Amino acid sequence: MPPPLSKRSALAAALATLTSACSPLTMFATLSPKDPASHVVRGAAYGAGPRQMLDVYAPRGARGQAPVAVFFYGGSWDSGRRQDYNWVGRALASKGFVAVVADYRLYPEVKYPGFLEDGAQAVRWSVENAPRFGGDPDRIVLVGHSAGAYNAVMLGLDRRYLSAAGVDPARVRAIAGLSGPYDFLPIRSDITERIFGGAPDLPSTQPLAFVGPQSPPAFLATGEADSMVWPKNTIALARSLRAAGVPVEERHYPGVDHVRMVLALSRPLRGRAPVLEEMTDFLRRHAAAAD
Numbered sequence: 001m002p003p004p005l006s007k008r009s010a011l012a013a014a015l016a017t018l019t020s021a022c023s024p025l026t027m028f029a030t031l032s033p034k035d036p037a038s039h040v041v042r043g044a045a046y047g048a049g050p051r052q053m054l055d056v057y058a059p060r061g062a063r064g065q066a067p068v069a070v071f072f073y074g075g076s077w078d079s080g081r082r083q084d085y086n087w088v089g090r091a092l093a094s095k096g097f098v099a100v101v102a103d104y105r106l107y108p109e110v111k112y113p114g115f116l117e118d119g120a121q122a123v124r125w126s127v128e129n130a131p132r133f134g135g136d137p138d139r140i141v142l143v144g145h146s147a148g149a150y151n152a153v154m155l156g157l158d159r160r161y162l163s164a165a166g167v168d169p170a171r172v173r174a175i176a177g178l179s180g181p182y183d184f185l186p187i188r189s190d191i192t193e194r195i196f197g198g199a200p201d202l203p204s205t206q207p208l209a210f211v212g213p214q215s216p217p218a219f220l221a222t223g224e225a226d227s228m229v230w231p232k233n234t235i236a237l238a239r240s241l242r243a244a245g246v247p248v249e250e251r252h253y254p255g256v257d258h259v260r261m262v263l264a265l266s267r268p269l270r271g272r273a274p275v276l277e278e279m280t281d282f283l284r285r286h287a288a289a290a291d
Contacts, residue, residue: 037093046125057089065136067287074146098135120165149180157210223256
């Protein structure tokens with residue numbers, strides 16, 4: 001009888017069986033250790049389409065109403081799925097947030113601003129349903145990575161999308177963008193051209209165009225080794241928000257590239273950069289500021 005597999009060997013064997021069928025991110029989401037949290041909603045519909053669905057994670061043993069974090073993943077607006085970010089939902093819940101991880105329609109089904117309209121509807125669902133899971137609908141924070149950071153930040157700055165969805169933008173107490181594109185004109189990539197190039201007013205596609213004194217406090221982080229979305233995006237938006245008198249926490253993490261920025265939220269890779277701790281401290285502080 002062969003000896004039992006060690007945990008490391010078992011993980012390697014499981015990875016080998018999944019390699020042909022799953023993406024590396026799916027494997028990571030399936031096999032990596034995760035923070036304790038309650039997965040209270042799976043595949044709730046916030047719209048009529050198959051991409052308009054979300055999951056909810058809640059803190060275990062929470063008392064009172066928790067702030068609500070709506071997370072949008074990246075993928076160049078043409079890829080991604082919420083199931084591959086279950087570890088982000090659990091990480092945020094472990095820090096005291098009711099966490100909503102939302103899918104949204106992607107290119108070629110939609111171009112700008114379809115994914116922003118979906119994001120606003122996901123926020124509306126969160127506001128309407130948060131009390132069912134111990135969440136406070138008056139303390140919403142928006143979080144995203146890469147293209148998802150664009151979505152989160154744009155929804156916080158350009159108040160038209162939330163207003164059109166029936167959400168009072170004042171419910172958004174803070175925003176957090178990790179390695180986001182906020183200042184990407186002129187357009188240089190083919191996928192960005194396909195998604196944004198048809199906009200009648202290209203400058204209005206940029207989050208920088210909507211910065212003002214009423215903008216929500218922002219946590220903006222980038223990796224110094226990021227060559228996919230240049231740190232200049234974070235620098236420019238942080239500078240503009242500060243000039244408008246908006247509270248900003250700007251973080252540049254040495255040795256962190258584009259992908260490692262979001263992976264630093266995960267339990268096994270958290271030691272590489274204090275992204276989760278610093279981001280959630282900022283968000284909690286500003287979510288509670290007006291209580």
